[in-house]
Amino acid sequence: MENISTYRIRYLDGVRFKRVVVAAADRLIENSPHLDSINVFPVPDGDTGANMAGTMKNIVRGTGDSLDRSIEKMSAIIAESALDGARGNSGAILAQFLCGFAEGVKDLRRVSTVDFANAATLAAKRSAEAISDPREGTILSVIKEWSAHLADNCKHYNDFPELLYDSLDYARTSVKSTTDKLADLKAAGVVDAGALGFVYLLEGIVDFLENGKIVKDTVDFGEKDEGIGAAQARVAVDSLEYRYCTEYLIKGESIDRNAVRDAVSGLGDSLIVAGLPGCVKVHIHTNEPDRVGELLSTYGRIDKKKVDDMLVQHKRILADHRKVGVVSDSTCDIPASLLEKYDIRIAPLRLSIDGEEYVDQVNITPGEFYEKLVKSEKALTSQPVPGDMKRVYKSVCADYESTVAIHLASALSGTFRAAQTASSAFENVEVIDGNKLTVALGLPVLEAAKAAQKGLSAPEVARTAKRAVENVSIFVTLDTLDYAVKGGRVSKGQGFIAKLLNIKPILTFDHNGKPSTVAKAFGLARQERALIKQVREKVYGRANLRFAIAHAAAPDTAARFVDVLKKEFGAEPEFISEASPVLGLHSGPGACAVAVLTDE
Numbered sequence: 001m002e003n004i005s006t007y008r009i010r011y012l013d014g015v016r017f018k019r020v021v022v023a024a025a026d027r028l029i030e031n032s033p034h035l036d037s038i039n040v041f042p043v044p045d046g047d048t049g050a051n052m053a054g055t056m057k058n059i060v061r062g063t064g065d066s067l068d069r070s071i072e073k074m075s076a077i078i079a080e081s082a083l084d085g086a087r088g089n090s091g092a093i094l095a096q097f098l099c100g101f102a103e104g105v106k107d108l109r110r111v112s113t114v115d116f117a118n119a120a121t122l123a124a125k126r127s128a129e130a131i132s133d134p135r136e137g138t139i140l141s142v143i144k145e146w147s148a149h150l151a152d153n154c155k156h157y158n159d160f161p162e163l164l165y166d167s168l169d170y171a172r173t174s175v176k177s178t179t180d181k182l183a184d185l186k187a188a189g190v191v192d193a194g195a196l197g198f199v200y201l202l203e204g205i206v207d208f209l210e211n212g213k214i215v216k217d218t219v220d221f222g223e224k225d226e227g228i229g230a231a232q233a234r235v236a237v238d239s240l241e242y243r244y245c246t247e248y249l250i251k252g253e254s255i256d257r258n259a260v261r262d263a264v265s266g267l268g269d270s271l272i273v274a275g276l277p278g279c280v281k282v283h284i285h286t287n288e289p290d291r292v293g294e295l296l297s298t299y300g301r302i303d304k305k306k307v308d309d310m311l312v313q314h315k316r317i318l319a320d321h322r323k324v325g326v327v328s329d330s331t332c333d334i335p336a337s338l339l340e341k342y343d344i345r346i347a348p349l350r351l352s353i354d355g356e357e358y359v360d361q362v363n364i365t366p367g368e369f370y371e372k373l374v375k376s377e378k379a380l381t382s383q384p385v386p387g388d389m390k391r392v393y394k395s396v397c398a399d400y401e402s403t404v405a406i407h408l409a410s411a412l413s414g415t416f417r418a419a420q421t422a423s424s425a426f427e428n429v430e431v432i433d434g435n436k437l438t439v440a441l442g443l444p445v446l447e448a449a450k451a452a453q454k455g456l457s458a459p460e461v462a463r464t465a466k467r468a469v470e471n472v473s474i475f476v477t478l479d480t481l482d483y484a485v486k487g488g489r490v491s492k493g494q495g496f497i498a499k500l501l502n503i504k505p506i507l508t509f510d511h512n513g514k515p516s517t518v519a520k521a522f523g524l525a526r527q528e529r530a531l532i533k534q535v536r537e538k539v540y541g542r543a544n545l546r547f548a549i550a551h552a553a554a555p556d557t558a559a560r561f562v563d564v565l566k567k568e569f570g571a572e573p574e575f576i577s578e579a580s581p582v583l584g585l586h587s588g589p590g591a592c593a594v595a596v597l598t599d600e
Helices: 014-038 048-063 071-085 088-104 113-130 139-156 160-180 183-188 193-211 230-234 257-267 289-296 310-318 336-341 366-373 386-399 415-423 438-453 458-471 482-486 492-500 524-539 555-569 581-587
Strands: 244-251 268-276 279-286 301-309 324-329 344-347 350-353 356-359 379-382 402-407 429-433 473-477 503-509 515-522 543-551 575-578 592-599
Touching: 014 048, 014 071, 014 193, 014 230, 048 071, 048 088, 048 193, 071 088, 071 268, 071 279, 088 113, 088 139, 088 193, 088 244, 088 268, 088 279, 113 139, 113 160, 113 268, 139 160, 139 193, 160 183, 160 193, 183 230, 230 310, 244 289, 257 268, 257 279, 257 289, 279 289, 289 301, 301 310, 310 336, 324 386, 324 415, 324 438, 324 458, 336 344, 344 386, 344 438, 350 366, 366 575, 366 581, 379 581, 386 402, 386 415, 402 415, 402 438, 402 458, 415 429, 429 458, 438 458, 438 473, 438 543, 438 575, 438 592, 458 592, 473 524, 503 524, 515 524, 524 555, 524 592, 543 555, 555 592
Parallel strands: 324 344, 324 402, 402 429, 543 575
Antiparallel strands: 244 279, 244 301, 268 279, 350 356, 350 379, 473 503, 473 592, 503 515, 543 592
C-alpha cells in the first residue's frame, strides 16, 4: 500500500468526523462543474454537481463552529443539515445516507473502524429504502458496493486511513463499471455523475486523513473534459415523461415515510423519500408539482419547496452559448410548444368573469374563456399582479446574463409599465413596448427568441425585437360587433346597422397600439377578399414574409385564412393559436387576427 501516513487514526469522534466531512465537501465542490458536464441520468439536465455541492455547502454551514466530540451528536447535526439543503436526486440520496449513518452511530461518542463500517452498511441500506425504483449503475450502486467492501474488510484494519484508502480503490472501480450498466451513460460515454460525486467525497476524506490537508489530485476516469453540453447532446431529448423536478421538505412529528411514499408514488418517477421522523425530504419527477404539495401537506408542515423545469434546463444546456433570456406576457398568443422550444418566459394576465378571478393560461385556457364569455354579464382583464411579474423576471435573470422583454402595447394595458417596475430590481434588462397585441406581439417576441438562441448579444436581440415591432402589422376580422358595443367602442346604433346589413369590419392597430377600422365588407366572403387585399398592400415589395394567426373560438376561419395566405404568398404560418382574452373580450367569438412581418 502506498502513500499511507505513519500517523494512525484508530477512532473518529465528533470533531474528527466534522473535519473529514468538510474535507469531503471541499473536494466535491471543487469538482462539481465536471459532474454537471457528465450528468445525463436520470435526466440530461446538467445539475448533479451543483445539487451535490449545494447539499454539502449546507452541511458545512450547518455544522458551523460546532466542536461537539460526540459522533452521535455531530452526525445528527450533519444529517439534519443535509436534509435541509438536499438538492436533486443525488443530493437526496446523499442526505438519506447521512441520516442512516447518524442512526448507525446512535449512543456512540466515537467509532472504531468496525463501528464505522457497520454504520456505513446501515446507511447504504437506508439509502436503498428511500428510493422507490433503485437502478444499478448509479450513486446507490457505488454506495452499496463500497459499504459491502468496508464490512468485509474492516476487521483487517484498525486504522482509518488504511481502511478508507483500500475501500476508495474499490469505489473507483465501481464507478468505472457504471458506464456499462445504464444505456444513457454508455451512449454519452460517461460514468454516473452522482456515483463519481460520492467518490470525490471519499477522495477528500482519504487525502485529509493521510496528509492532514486537502490534496487537489483526482483519478482520471478516461473522460474528455468537454464542458457542459457535449455529453447531454449525445442523449438529447425533445420531451420528458415527467418534466418537473419537485422537492418538498416537510416537518412534523413522527412522519410516516412509507405513507408519504404511497401517497405520491403514482404522480411521477425518481421518487425519493428521505429523512428523520420529524423532518422528511421528498424528491420526485412529476407533471403535477402542486398536487404533490397538496398531498404532502397532510403529513406535516411544508417548510421548503423547489420546482425545476428539467426540459428547459436540458434545452438551455444544449444552447449554452445563449446568454439572453426573453420575456413577454400571455397576450402574445405563442403556442406552448414554441415557448418551450425557445425558452420564452411568460407573465400571465388576470381575468375576472362575473366576479370569478382567473390567471390567463394557468387556470383557464382561451377555449374555456370563450365558453364563459358568451354566458357572462361582466368580463374584465387586468395586468399581471406584481408578484407574478417579479417571479418571471427573477427566474429569467437568474438563468441568463441579460434579458430582453417585449410586452403588450402600453396604450392598451398597464402591463408594460408593470414590467418596467418589476424589472427595475434586476440588472441587464431591457423592456420594449410591443405596441400591439396577440400574434402581432407574438411575432416580434419569437424573432427576439430566435436571435437569442443563435447566440446574439443583448443589444442585437433588442434591435431585432424593435425592428420587428416596427415592421409587424395586424388585421382583425370581426364576426360580430356585439362585444364592441358592450365595451363602448361602438354605439348601439352602429352595431344594429352592421348586424342588419351583415357588415363585417376589419380592424388594425397602429404603431401606438390604437385600433382603427381599415375595411368593411358585406358578408364573410367579401371580408376574406378585403383581408387579402390589406395584406397584399402591406407586404408588396418586401421580402421574407412571416405570418401568424390567432382566432377567437373560430378554428375553421383560421384554417381558411391559412389556406388563402399560403396560396397567395407561398408561406407557411409561424404558428396558429387561440386568441388571448384581451382580444376576445372586445372582439367576441368568431374573430380572427392575422399578423404579418416582413424584412425591409
